[in-house]
Amino acid sequence: MNYQESAHILEKINSAQKILLSCHAHPDSDCVGSSTVLSGVLEKMGKQTKIICPDEVPDFLQFIEGANTVEKQRFEDFDFSEWDLYIMCDTSGWKRLFMDTNFTPPTLPLIVIDNHTSNKGFGSINLLDYETSSVCEMLFNVLQDWNIEITKSMATSLLAGMLGDTGSFQFEVYKNTFSIADKLMNLGADRELAAYNLFNNLPLDLIKFWGLVISKLTVDPKGFAYVALTEAEYAPYLHIYGTRETAAQLIISKVGGTNFGFIMTEDTANNSSVSFRSRGGVDTSKIAVALGGGGHPGASGAWIRNTPFDEALQKILDLCRAV
Ligand SMILES: [Mn+2]
Known part of the structure; x- marks a missing residue:
């Protein structure tokens, strides 16, 4: 057995x-x-x-x-x-x-x-x-x-x-x-x-979305990479499957000098999603759980509802900086 x-x-x-x-x-x-x-x-x-x-x-x-x-x-x-x-x-x-x-x-x-x-x-x-x-x-x-x-x-x-x-x-x-x-x-x-x-059979619009993510990529002095997209920035891509997950996987988790990172998208006004990826030692599921979500140490996520964009982002940044 x-x-x-x-x-x-x-x-x-x-x-x-x-x-x-x-x-x-x-x-x-x-x-x-x-x-x-x-x-x-x-x-x-x-x-x-x-x-x-x-x-x-x-x-x-x-x-x-x-x-x-x-x-x-x-x-x-x-x-x-x-x-x-x-x-x-x-x-x-x-x-x-x-x-x-x-x-x-x-x-x-x-x-x-x-x-x-x-x-x-x-x-x-x-x-x-x-x-x-x-x-x-x-x-x-x-x-x-x-x-x-x-x-x-x-x-x-x-x-x-x-x-x-x-x-x-x-x-x-x-x-x-x-x-x-x-x-x-x-x-x-x-x-x-x-x-x-x-x-290996990805929609062109998804690949274009990665371009937006790459152009806005930021590295925090605390050693994590992140991108946060407002409702207006994300709206043209909202209907595409796998935007956040693929960007987290293919971009966020590849930035040299960082251990982990996240991508946050405001899906509708005041309702955001966040996906975390870790590439060394950091258990991101603990951050996700603190936000009401869940997942694996290396890959996790959460929904942050009824919270303005800036406040949601600050919440995530505070948790990440405390890691
Ligand atoms: Mn699954």
Whole structure:
């Protein structure tokens, strides 16, 4: 057994018929890969499943089999009472699903499968593994525990989650990450398809957005890099997927002489988002948690709502300077 929780999770699944799954807001290859693979396995077991997500799954993730079945859903309006069991993958808290700040989490039995260090468990069963690249890597272990055969397309989906969450094995690589990736390759995972779609087929407007970020990049004397864009500056790029995440990854975390950094965008008046990246020793998830968000030491983020731009930026700068 890779995980002692695997058997308990399977018991819960066996006694349920209608099983709900979800992807977090701003879905990525790890939440889409893990939920679609798990949903496929459950369907083969004869279960009825549905995957819901507060956002649309973007085009570049449609190569993941079953991504087109993920339903965009306002969680505040969803009728959870029809479902027997809820399995939530790659989601550190309810706040990544409900868009309103005032919400009531559903009461149905919940299984949480996650690797975010800020996730201490809020389900009836919690499978948490912080020493793993991604939930897709965790799910590989779980499927082994259940003796489930992994098809070529499942292997591609799981590898996509691993590639996405490690930035092609640059970070969040743990002791079993390479050996599991190797097993997925041997099962026929299409690495080229995943890498092309995840990293090398980017919209021109996204690349132009990076130009704006580069032109405004600042290095604080305390040793971190940052960019903050006002609503007016960010508005032309708001509709593009992955602006903040890619800029954080490809620009903020590459500035020599800094240990970490962030990009903040004011998405609508007085409502901002911030993404942190660290490249040495600084646990940015602590800053994110202090702002009401979460994530990993190397990559984390938060939403700062109902706060004017200058005040939100000052809040983040104060926390970063205190690191
Ligand atoms: Mn994710």
